[in-house]
Each structure stands twice: as C-alpha cells, then as structure tokens.
Amino acid sequence: MRVDVVSIFPDYLAPLGLSLPGRARDRGLLDVHVHDLRDWTRDRHRTVDDTPYGGGAGMVMKPEPWGEALDEVLPAGATLLVPTPSGVPLTQALARDLATRDHLVIACGRYEGIDQRVADHYGADHEVLEVSIGDYVLNGGEVAALVLIEAVARLLPGFMGNAESLTEESHEAGLLEYPGYTKPATWRGLDVPSVLLSGDHAAIAAWRHDQSVRRTAARRPDLAHPSRAVSVEGLAAHV
Numbered sequence: 445m446r447v448d449v450v451s452i453f454p455d456y457l458a459p460l461g462l463s464l465p466g467r468a469r470d471r472g473l474l475d476v477h478v479h480d481l482r483d484w485t486r487d488r489h490r491t492v493d494d495t496p497y498g499g500g501a502g503m504v505m506k507p508e509p510w511g512e513a514l515d516e517v518l519p520a521g522a523t524l525l526v527p528t529p530s531g532v533p534l535t536q537a538l539a540r541d542l543a544t545r546d547h548l549v550i551a552c553g554r555y556e557g558i559d560q561r562v563a564d565h566y567g568a569d570h571e572v573l574e575v576s577i578g579d580y581v582l583n584g585g586e587v588a589a590l591v592l593i594e595a596v597a598r599l600l601p602g603f604m605g606n607a608e609s610l611t612e613e614s615h616e617a618g619l620l621e622y623p624g625y626t627k628p629a630t631w632r633g634l635d636v637p638s639v640l641l642s643g644d645h646a647a648i649a650a651w652r653h654d655q656s657v658r659r660t661a662a663r664r665p666d667l668a669h670p671s672r673a674v675s676v677e678g679l680a681a682h683v
C-alpha cells in the first residue's frame with residue numbers, strides 16, 4: 445500500500461518513521477510519502493487560507509493549492525481521505541475496508557477546515573471519505589492521519605506476526621477486549637483470576653468472553669445494543 449499525506453505541517457508526520465508504520469515500511473508493506481501543501485502555492489506569502497464566505501470565526505483553507513496538490517498526488521483509483529470532525533466515524537470495520545486499498549491519499553486540513561469544493565470536486569472521479577476519528581475537535585488533520593495510518597497499517601497482510609491476535613482484538617467481534625494479566629500471579633495483594641491459571645482452555649475462553657460481554661455492556665452499550673446508544677449525560681454514569 446502507498447499512502448500520501450498532504451499537510452502544511454509535514455514534520456507532524458515524522459512519527460511515521462517509528463514503531464508500527466515504520467516496521468510496515470521496512471517490510472515493504474507500506475510506502476508513505478509526506479508533502480507540504482505550501483509547495484503548491486503561487487504567491488510570495490504561500491497563502492493557504494482565507495476568510496469564510498457567509499462570515500463566522502476563523503479561516504478556511506483555499507481550494508486552489510489543494511487542487512494543484514491533489515491533481516499531482518491523487519492518481520486515478522486512489523482513495524482520498526479527509527479527516528474532519530463532521531466525517532463518518534473511523535471504526536475497525538472501516539479500517540479493515542481501507543486496508544484493502546492500494547493507494548490512500550490523506551488531505552490534512554487546518555484552520556476551520558478545507559473549502560468543501562475540494563472534496564466535492566474529487567468525489568466526481570474518486571472515492572472520497574470525510575472521516576472523524578472521534579467525537580472531539582482537534583486543531584487539524586495530522587493527528588487523525590497518524591491514527592488512520594496506524595489503524596490501517598497493522599491490518600495489512602503480513603504486517604502483524606500473529607494474525608490470530610488481530611481476530612481476537614477489541615471491536616473485531618463488536619465486543620471490547622477482556623482484561624489481560626501476566627506474571628507475577630500476585631502483585632500488591634492482587635491475584636490473577638484463578639481460571640487463567642487453571643489450564644482449562646474451555647473455561648478460560650468462556651471467562652474471557654463473559655468479561656468482554658460485561659465490559660461492553662458497562663462501557664459501550666452503543667456496541668452492545670446499537671439501539672441503546674447512550675446520551676452524553678448517560679455516559680457520566682459510567683465513569
């Protein structure tokens with residue numbers, strides 16, 4: 445998979461050279477290229493933003509530099525991802541879907557976002573996904589790009605040593621992961637649940653599933669029963 449990232453803060457993507465995505469790159473599974481949007485500006489001040497039509501606070505990113513950049517960086521058949529608070533939620537299912545793509549291009553906005561006509565223009569000939577990584581507001585798309593790349597890279601065939609661990613993961617089966625334990629068997633007076641030391645694999649599997657079900661019901665009723673999505677007030681009761 446090739447991933448191109450366009451940003452006015454390309455250095456923000458430096459962590460891509462480390463750990464997970466770095467390993468994927470070393471194995472030739474992931475080819476990441478980061479671009480500075482200002483390389484596609486034409487004025488001496490390298491302007492990328494302007495005031496919003498219709499008024500309102502903040503600035504919006506101009507369409508022209510994005511058009512020049514994406515005309516060069518987004519080839520036919522590539523998927524354009526635009527992180528935004530108003531996007532579709534990034535889920536494990538979406539990450540798995542994105543991991544099947546050959547080429548992702550991530551447009552990292554700043555200010556109050558990118559002129560909507562950019563996503564609309566490229567949506568005519570490309571798959572364009574405006575994606576949210578959570579219900580909170582960041583200052584730009586770079587952190588979201590790091591999240592997207594890590595969530596997708598770790599699903600690439602051949603990346604994770606033990607593919608089985610991917611199927612057992614949180615959210616894969618719509619359940620949260622069960623609690624994990626390792627040595628010592630007793631730590632500061634706290635014992636590891638005895639079933640985990642029993643060697644009874646059926647009992648261990650049953651206990652783990654039960655723990656996942658209980659955790660999901662307690663912390664993520666929206667996953668347990670999508671119709672029971674909890675209001676913000678209701679979430680406070682779970683903390």
Ligand SMILES: COc1cccc(Cn2ccc3ccc(-c4cc(N)[nH]n4)cc32)c1
Pocket residue numbers: 527528529530552553554555556557558575576577578579580581582583584585586588
């Ligand atoms: C577009 O509307 C906005 C409204 C208020 C602030 C901002 C700031 N901002 C700029 C570009 C950008 C890209 C992604 C995100 C983002 C994604 C998630 N899940 N949270 N925040 C935030 C971004 C944008």
